[in-house]
Amino acid sequence: VEAALTLLSFLPPVWIGASLLRLTGARGRTGVVGRWGDLGMALLLGLGVVSITTFVLLLARRSWLGSAPFAEIGVALGLALLVRRRVRIFEELGGSTLRDLVTCGLLLAWVGYVFVSIQHEAPHGDSDAAGIWNQRAVYLWRSGEDLAPAFAAHVSHPDYPMLVPCLVVRGWSWAGGESLLAPMAVAGAFLFACIGVAAAAVAAARGPRAGLFAAAILAGTPVFVHSGAAQCADVPLAALLVAALATLAAPRVERGDAVRAGLLLGLCCWTKNEGLVTAALVLLLHARRPRILAWTLVGALPGLAACAVQRIRFPAPNDLVQDLGGIGAGASRFLEPGRHADVALGFLERLLWFDAEFWNGVPGMLPWLVAGVLAVRAAGFSRPPIDIQVVARAIGLLLLFYYVVLVVTPRDLAWHLGTALSRLLLHTWPAFVYALCASSAPEETTVLSWNR
């Protein structure tokens, strides 16, 4: 029953997400890869909305949490009524070749197998999940009307945004009590959505086989799948980022697309503190396109508002900022050449080989970049049908930000590099794979992205 209810709890988010896709004028995708991407995009949007809905219910009255399923169904019905009068998608869905279906099935089976194995081994998630994300959910669930214990100084990282904890809590409200399945299901949904959205975005630019190749790269990166199965917020952030960038990098970005991208960027802020910087950087890249910038900001409002309410209602310091020791101390660390050398070497190692800590690391971004450039030069492929610069600059700026943070970190540098760098690089990994495959794979078919 618990498993069935947990599974059932994903219907309203998918419904809400699909309605939002339609409301923002998205067009349906063709083939099995496209459908995977549609479902992934709907999941990302819908899960974001129900997470914020749960937060609102928690703030209003903790005892109302039991009515979360009804509130979500109400939101879904309301959006569905709106959609009826607007745009329809899923009209242009076509068939898929048997090869695409089999490849998709194999990839999903593979990721599912690894995912289940990791859940079996660590049912409570990894230490960050147990100590931060799931722990926050437990405190929210058990705190009664006074939510203060969930944000007390004794809880690790009380300032972290709440997309994942709120999703776990709403999963428990569907299941009728605390269950290990809820955080597992949330992690699985984001992993599934992340690979699907990246693959579909590539497929839209270069055809389904290139899309499946992108999916294979992501599914074949153990550190990525492990992180997705760890019940943390890194893969959700990566999924939201690649979805937003794929929307903004499309050849035509209409008002609805900008709103949708904004909604995804707002949810980045609601997922991790790094998401706030990510969203700011992506918005900065659109400073010269004021119309798109304005509508993206409009879309980002729900996520930003949820973050703002959390900061105001439950103010908590960020541990890195608090321990930085002021701007002077940070600047003096920044001016130490040795720290730059250590961080640069750490980046180089991880960019060459994804994760030296895992016995099963894979080639990192640099070898893939070289392979992509060689493929383009050798075959003279056509100009990519996406705005590759938007994606490349966003990834570059985000990595630069992480570099600076690691240089000035008040923590032990070796420890911070060892525990954080691979995880931080993962935030950009799906977006990188999307940009790489969409710009260097041979063109098969040209189907424009979700954007009309």
Place this chain on the structure above:
Amino acid sequence: MTDRAPRISVLRLAPAGLLGACLLAVACLELVERTRRLLEEPKVAADFKQRFAPLLPHLPERGVLGFVTAPEVLAALTSGKGFEGLTPTELNAVLTMNLFLCAQALAPRHLVLGEQQEWVVGSFLWEERVPALPPGSPHELVAQGPHGVRLWKRR
């Protein structure tokens, strides 16, 4: 809008193909490793919270509790030596994970490392290690649960 385009040439994708082959090799190794782990008993019990159920009736509904673990574990961690096949880093991770899971089990109460609080909880993650307070501690044992879980209160 759909255009037919030339068939994919394998040579064009050779560099990416090499990396793809690398991924495939990693995937095969991962498959073996994952299967091995799937066949093993998980080290952390899924019903971890149940261990602490016998303690709950004795505890106040809110507040900050102390947390200790088995003395030999702390000694191994402090000395920087390994412990039953675990490196100090791994041991630290195990201890931290233990603390996190105990905090989840006892929420909305909070846990802090040390024995200065009025209430002190003791546990270790997966071994039948018995936690203990330092000699001369002003606490007395109030309750105990399975897997070496203990609860003390200041006299």
